[in-house]
């Protein structure tokens with residue numbers, strides 16, 4: 274199956290065209306991963322067009338889409354989700370959401386299985402998004418958002434041997450875990466994390482963003498007076 | 503033009519709290535025909551905050567986008583293969599909100615293999631009038647009055663450059679309506695409530711100031727912040743004196759001050775520029791007193807007034823589709839695939855390169 278992968282939940286804009294077979298797993302035909310936290314809206318569609326062209330395919334050849342659902346900074350996250358949703362609608366193809374840390378974990382376990390993992394990405398405001406995986410690669414906690422120090426406290430009671438994701442590098446001193454690649458989700462990681470659903474042509478789960486935080490908004494207080502008295 | 507007759511344009515609008523998707527068809531005679539105008543609004547989610555909360559609006563746009571496009575295409579009776587171009591509001595507006603629409607429009611246009619037009623929200627407010635009143639016969643003035651804008655524009659043709667003659671130097675007209683409504687204990691958004699309550703009041707009861715109407719003030723700019731403060735002072739003084747506030751009179755007198763200035767400056771501009779068509783657009787164009795006074799003053803001055811029906815005046819996708827259709831008809835080059843959402847897009851930039 275030909276799968277288009279998209280993720281904008283981290284500073285990277287991840288796009289790729291991936292061949293997915295039950296036996297061989299995901300194989301990347303073309304990919305663009307650009308790290309630029311401020312240009313998700315500008316970069317995403319051009320990258321989609323580039324990977325499709327580079328693979329010598331047409332968008333209409335795509336059998337399914339996979340999209341990272343976060344957690345991630347809201348504005349960028351929405352670019353990927355709305356793009357994937359609109360492409361899915363326009364092409365009449367299913368769109369499968371995956372939790373973004375699952376895509377990073379997929380890559381880690383594919384290269385080096387067998388050890389517990391923490392995936393950490395940057396949530397800005399001095400916080401991180403994180404998710405924890407057991408030695409089989411199954412997610413056992415998270416995704417969640419927290420201060421790095423709080424996360425470090427929480428880890429005291431858990432078995433974790435390594436960490437991945439750009440947030441793991443940023444806060445390596447606080448977390449005290451060896452950091453392994455990758456820093457960002459890859460197209461193959463995204464498709465791999467959704468492989469079962471994609472291959473079985475299951476009805477996709479709703480494409481719901483993992484915001485994990487409420488919008489900043491305050492209800493107004495009493496009216497301000499304008500007259501001096 | 504002939505090759506484009508029958509062309510269908512889909513328009514997407516997400517600059518504020520309305521997710522709008524419109525579908526129009528370009529006819530051989532140059533008329534642009536409205537096929538669908540679907541709007542999903544998050545206004546109720548903002549009401550308790552007394553104003554639009556950008557993040558709440560952006561979240562609502564993401565949820566509403568595909569369902570609203572689906573609905574609009576169903577209502578219009580068009581299939582994906584019928585769509586010839588996608589237009590989207592690229593600015594001005596709320597950054598995060600705009601971005602949802604721009605990203606979606608790029609995806610649809612890319613998937614369907616059709617051109618993308620990232621357009622100016624203000625020009626779209628002007629272009630929407632052609633859906634109701636047909637092509638513009640010549641140069642026109644456009645008064646755009648909404649919650650975010652109050653601008654006086656000179657438009658030679660819809661696909662061509664826009665000349666901004668004036669604009670508010672502080673609050674937008676709709677913003678003034680909303681703030682004064684809050685002062686009077688009326689719900690958000692307050693414009694329609696002031697309009698309703700004012701019908702029972704006396705517009706001459708209180709002489710509120712007319713902003714920027716002195717001999718040395720800029721002739722075509724507006725200011726509503728001083729007016730809003732004057733209303734607040736008046737209400738506070740009444741409360742302090744233990745008098746009950748005559749809400750209808752305050753609303754009517756405030757509304758009169760806004761409408762008087764808007765129409766007087768606009769008609770003067772039309773006279774001085776020798777333009778004899780006026781379009782009024784934006785949410786405040788729904789105001790009954792503004793419509794009435796504009797009709798009177800335009801009739802006296804020999805100006806043909808065009809005000810689209812209220813549904814087309816507030817933010818919607820049909821206006822974006824209409825502008826897209828005019829750009830397509832004029833052979834304007836499509837926008838590139840890497841255009842940003844530009845919250846401060848200048849009114850002179852009708853379509854992003």
Ligand SMILES: Nc1ncnc2c1ncn2[C@@H]1O[C@H](COP(=O)(O)OP(=O)(O)OP(=O)(O)O)[C@@H](O)[C@H]1O
Nearest residue numbers: 518648649650676693694697785786788789816817
């Ligand atoms: N009858 C009315 N009288 C006065 N003001 C009105 C009336 N109806 C609506 N309004 C005002 O119009 C504004 C809404 O306009 P619109 O729907 O164009 O949205 P907006 O987000 O303000 O638009 P824009 O993004 O173009 O600035 C609000 O401020 C509202 O109070």
